[in-house]
Amino acid sequence: MTTTPATDGTSPTPDLDALVDRLATGERAWARTSLSERRELLLDVAAATAAAADEWVRTAAGIKQLDPASPLVGEEWLSGPYALLTYLQALQETLRRLDEGTCILANTRITQAPGGRLAVQVLPHDNHDKLLMSGFHAEVWTTPGITEDQLRATAGLTQRTPRRTRGVALVLGAGNVLSIPPLDVLYQLYAENRTAVLKLNPITDPLAGVYRAVFKPLIDRGLVDVVTGGPEVGGELAEHPGIAAVHMTGSEATHDAVVWGTGEAATAAKAAGTPKLAKSMTSELGGVSPIIVLPGSWSDADLRYQAEHVATMRLHNSGCNCVAGQILILSSDWPQKNAFLTALRRALATTPARPAWYPGCEARVQDARTLHPGAEKPGGTPERTLLTGLDLSNPNESAFTTEYFGPVLGVAELPGTGTQFLNAAVAAANEQLHGTLGANLIAHPDTLKALGRHLHSAIADLRYGTVAVNAWTGVGYATSRATWGAYPGHTLDDVQSGIGTVHNALLLDHTERTVVTGPFRPAPHFVLLGKTIISPRPPWFVSNTNAASTGRRLTEFAAHPRWQDLPALFASALRS
DSSP states (O other): EEEEOSSSSSSOOOOOOHHHHHHHHHHHHHHOOOOOHHHHHHHHHHHHHHHHHHHHHHHHHHHHTTTTTTTTTTHHIIIIIIHHHHHHHHHHHHHHHHHHHTTTTTTHHHHHETTEEEEEESEEEEEEHHHHTOOOOOEEEEEEEHHHHHHHHTTTTGGGSSSSOOEEEEEEEEESSTTTHHHHIIIIIIIIEEEEEEEEEEEGGGGHHHHHHHHHHHTTTTSSEEEEOOOHHHHHTTTOOTTTTTEEEEEEEHHHHHHOSSHHHHHHHHHHHHOOOSEEEEEEEOOOOEEEOOOOOHHHHHHHHHHHHHHHHHHGGGGGOTTOEEEEEEEETTTTHHHHHHHHHHHHSSSSOOOOOOOOOHHHHHHHHHHTTEEEEEEEETTEEEEEEEEOTTTTTTGGGOOSSSEEEEEEOOOOHHHHHHHHHHHHHHSSSHHHSEEEEEEHHHHHHHHHHHHHHHHHHHSSSEESSSSSSSHHHOOOTSEEEEETTTTTBBTTTEEEEEEEETSSSSSSEEEEEEOOSSSTTTHHHHHOOOOSTTSSTTTTTHHHHHHHHHHHHHHHHOGGGGHHHHHHTTOO
């Protein structure tokens, strides 16, 4: 990458014109690159990722101010190199099938979903998935009316016509989950058929060397580049005439600043429908995610486990996740409601201490407390906040429209049980909460059985890009063949959780959402109940004391899958 010297002693300023020219030249070379070569490049990036994994995780732990010996470092393994490696392996398989002329969806289970949709099974995909993600299941649902023939004929997206490239893209990288920037770059290169420049969020600048090492096979060919700098660098690139498209992960406010500008000029531009950025813009922007708990008859162990589950949805990554659960919706008629809240307070207070590392986190928590004088402080470090008694009929409740991006969990109640409660909770999630990225449902197996087909109808009614039942929607993020993004339909002037999708290693077209299901109980409960599912406490749980070791072993297995390594991996998982 060409740079010009800085005059103030800071980092050199990248020569953006030269950078874009180089990527434009790379685009022409990309058009001449065969599918087999494109697949080999993915394998080269996977090898580079495996080689850089230790440095990646050490650097990530430093960014997030984690003790290197903390089990929470497991989050950085799983949401860092592991997520990238599993995606690379899945995407190269898609390229292999295209290159061989084999249907991408051959031997893939495709079934009917409510409303004239199709459901494509993406987890488990192979025997490794069946063992490593036992009890978890994921499907990608299409938009209504798509036939199986249409789905099969369009799978592969732009890689079906690889010579038709689509320009140079700018990726404005996320600052919170550190696999997002490289995954977004790969989606531009392979799904959109564009070369790409990754502009890092300054928070992640310490990882610039790691990202360059990971992408070296692509950088050497002029297909990708990585730049650092302040907002002015991202702004200049976004408006550069050589950039054909922009993709970002971040906040709605940042999106609007890129698309519409700031201040009075932005207000006028929105009113006139004339965005400042006159080029393709896609995004993933987070939102206020619900956790709907259906009433049922739970054991004490169930209450404890699901309390840890909800605490994980909120506290993973210090709550600085775009899909962190924020509003817990309970039935006021559930006899065990208070027992569950007691278990939840305990889980929030006793999960491992960690810093409020993301800029502005403590201020956002304080703002929530100021607006809710009755906020509870269950304890923990940083001190967690529980907002009880929220009214879902109150259109002015800030907790329903403000993404806290920190350890703040709201609790709201609705009357009813069974389908009555589920219908009311779905309606409230759709109409009262801002954003459509992810929704979570938790229900006892007996409750799910009683709901029958109505559960699938309720899932179809939820307007969210990922819906998880007895699982966290974060599992959808980490499922390489699943789609990730907002529910379709947002616009530039009301973008909420964003526009478009990413990940999607099968390169499916006409997608609407991902639906994830998981086991209600971990091992040994399912064994005791006569089930055959092997499901230890998931390694992404914030209460998992062996998460770092398991995360490392999973990453090593993703890089070099060998059956002889599975016993040690399972032993690590079961020690959780």
